[in-house]
Amino acid sequence: EVQLVDSGGGLVQPGGSLRLSCAASGFTFSTNWMTWVRQTPGKGLEFVANINQDGSDKNYEDSVKGRFTISRDNAKNSLYLQMNSLGVEDTAVYYCARDHITGCFVDWGQGTLVTVSP
Amino acid sequence: EIVMTQSPATLSVSPGERATLSCRASQSISSNLAWYQQKPGQAPRLLIYGASTRNTGIPARFSGSGSGTEFTLTISSLQSEDFAVYYCQQYNNWRTFGQGTKVEIK
Numbered sequence: 001e002v003q004l005v006d007s008g009g010g011l012v013q014p015g016g017s018l019r020l021s022c023a024a025s026g027f028t029f030s031t032n033w034m035t036w037v038r039q040t041p042g043k044g045l046e047f048v049a050n051i052n053q054d055g056s057d058k059n060y061e062d063s064v065k066g067r068f069t070i071s072r073d074n075a076k077n078s079l080y081l082q083m084n085s086l087g088v089e090d091t092a093v094y095y096c097a098r099d100h101i102t103g104c105f106v107d108w109g110q111g112t113l114v115t116v117s118p
Numbered sequence: 119e120i121v122m123t124q125s126p127a128t129l130s131v132s133p134g135e136r137a138t139l140s141c142r143a144s145q146s147i148s149s150n151l152a153w154y155q156q157k158p159g160q161a162p163r164l165l166i167y168g169a170s171t172r173n174t175g176i177p178a179r180f181s182g183s184g185s186g187t188e189f190t191l192t193i194s195s196l197q198s199e200d201f202a203v204y205y206c207q208q209y210n211n212w213r214t215f216g217q218g219t220k221v222e223i224k
Binding site: 050059095102104108111 | 167168207215
């Protein structure tokens with residue numbers, strides 16, 4: 001059974017940093033693109049960043065470029081999202097997701113809440 | 119950016135009835151469209167990809183159709199567990215989601 005477990009969320013002040021983690025099991029992690037998606041009541045579901053199988057190709061949504069860094073450790077079956085210079089607009093539930101071969105998202109973590117507030 | 123527009127925002131349906139949800143893309147996305155179901159407090163669940171292919175384990179009452187810019191998700195006979203929010207998502211050019219359609223009990 002595929003399992004993705006998101007962690008690392010919490011309350012942080014504007015300008016602060018957080019590192020999210022996603023522990024994967026039940027599939028061959030190193031053969032899949034992986035993605036971070038976030039969800040807010042106002043903007044809905046939003047692609048944040050994705051990374052290819054060996055970490056050599058990364059893509060970011062424009063508003064997080066230069067502030068967020070996606071990475072992975074295939075030896076640990078783990079995905080990460082380093083988030084710096086956080087703003088209130090980054091408040092959201094963050095999900096890691098396993099990419100389907102077509103490009104949609106076939107499996108999702110349970111989500112971790114990031115709250116950016118003074 | 120490709121904008122995905124879903125309608126209606128809310129759909130009130132009685133159990134056993136058919137539900138038809140629409141999704142429109144701001145430009146052609148071929149058949150690169152997925153549908154997800156989300157229940158309160160849960161992550162989205164992939165229902166349909168390639169506009170019309172059901173994901174593993176998804177009941178046959180869920181069907182998708184369309185190509186280009188106009189897409190439809192049909193739930194043939196609503197069960198109690200189907201009341202949820204449904205999102206479409208394009209993956210033809212990056213990844214963007216619609217704002218969702220809430221299917222509620224009439």
